[in-house]
Amino acid sequence: MDDRKTAILAEIPRLRRYARSLLRDRDSADDLVQDCLERALARLDNWQSGESPRRWLFTIMHHLFIDQMRRRSRRGEAAFLPLDNEEALAAPAEQLSSAASRDIVHALQAIGPERREALVMVAIEGFSYAEAAGILGVPAGTLMSRIARGREELRGLLDDSTRRRAIRIVEK
Amino acid sequence: MTGRDFSERDIHMALDGELPDEDRMAFDFWLNANPEMAARSARYAADGEALRAAFAGVLSEPVPARLAETLLGRTAGRRAPPSPWWLAAAAVLLLAAGGASGYLAGSAGSGAGDTASDQLAEEAIAAHVVYAAEQRHAVEVPASDRDHMETWLSSRVGLKLVPPDLAPDGFHLVGGRLLPAGSHKAAMLLYEDAAGDRLSVFVTAESAARGSGTYAEMADGPRAVYWLDKGYGCAVVGVLPSGRLNAVAASAYRQLLAGMAS
Secondary structure, three states: OOHHHHHHHHHHHHHHHHHHHHHOOHHHHHHHHHHHHHHHHHOHHHOOOOOOHHHHHHHHHHHHHHHHHHHHHHOOOOOOOOOOOHHHOOOOHHHHOOHHHHHHHHHHHHOOHHHHHHHHHHHOOOOOHHHHHHHHOOOHHHHHHHHHHHHHHHHHHHHHHHHHHHHHHHHO | OOOOOOOHHHHHHHHOOOOOHHHHHHHHHHHHHOHHHHHHHHHHHHHHHHHHHHHHHHHOOOOOHHHHHHHOOOOOOOOOOOOHHHHHHHHHHHHHHHOOHHHHHHHOOOOOOOOHHHHHHHHHHHHHHHHOOOOOOOOOEEHHHHHHHHHHHHHHHOOOOOOOOOHHHOEEEEEEEEEEEOOEEEEEEEEEEOOOOEEEEEEEOOOOOOEEEEOOOOOOOOEEEEEEEOOEEEEEEEOOOHHHHHHHHHHHHHHHHHHHHO
16 A cells, blocks of 8 residues: 555544534445545545645545535435434444433534534644635635534534423423 | 733634634633633533544544445445435425325334434425415414414414514514324414515424434525424424524524423
8 A cells, every 4th residue: 555545544533533523424424434535546646745634635525525415405305314313323322321422412413514514623623723714615714703603503502402301300 | 912802702712722822811811800701611612522522432433344445446335225314305305396295194204214303304394385385375373363373283282382482583473373293283383574584483292202403504495493302393494594594493492492391
């Protein structure tokens, strides 16, 4: 295997984590990673020496994800995912033991895909604003506003699920 | 740096490591003096930790063979079965085109992979497509007869249904109607804004599942924002910019919950 492929191989766990936070369903997420790897291999010559493999691969994945969302909306498909299939969650059920952890995975899926990407890119994947804006192809100001709105939306959704649990307890 | 005004924007920058070092002390001082902002910052930080924790396990999972094989240039297999919700969504389009929302009563729940959230959203969207387009017959009971509508829909659906006040978001109540939802009943509340854009709030007391979700942001057609909990489900449907729809939906949902608990 050549050096470039070795470098790509090393990024697979990160790509899988990013895909899982975008799509949650494990198989759909791995499909996205596989599409990303296939496209990367087909365009290996476009990968400029010196460019970080991570940024290059995340950019490819971002375009594939956006294409997928567009195809879905053109077909009138909802971006709904099976919500109560524990096996389909981001982490195995035992790793999502706490209600809080399940709630946050649900809530993340409920925020808009563009905000979700921006937030995940910075808060989970640890990219700088400049890197994330470059990968997502938006100005830094747009990225920041997506992050801010994403965090606020996430907070509201988490509060709602906490309140729902509280109401259930009161009803019992 | 002294005298710099800080705002919520700086909270995000600080959390993301983007606040210039020279601003750090002044920022911390500002945060200390603003308990509300400090609480917000702490909350965002905690949510961030929870997010990282929820996905941390993925990094240590073994790489699936098909991904490694793809990289090695072998023909990697793909997972075969189509997603069941994809098929279900296609069925809804057919239903919406035919205007036969009642047919859902027969078809809903037939697929093994169908989830309650799919059904709720599909029914809500089908109802919106059919009824929100009606000018004269969109609702069975007009908003002018609100008390009667509230009593009637509450008793039919089986939960205390207080129509949310969406006036702060620019929507007034047009009225409501009763609909089939699977083998049960649902209430549809129709709202309209000054521009004539319509929004429907679909509520059912029957749900065995829990969760919440939304359409893709880029959707041109009606988009549903829904919440499901054991015992009730709610979907807000409209063709609005996603930010506005999310805001109205969150407001509607909060008020519905408060109404049920009242």
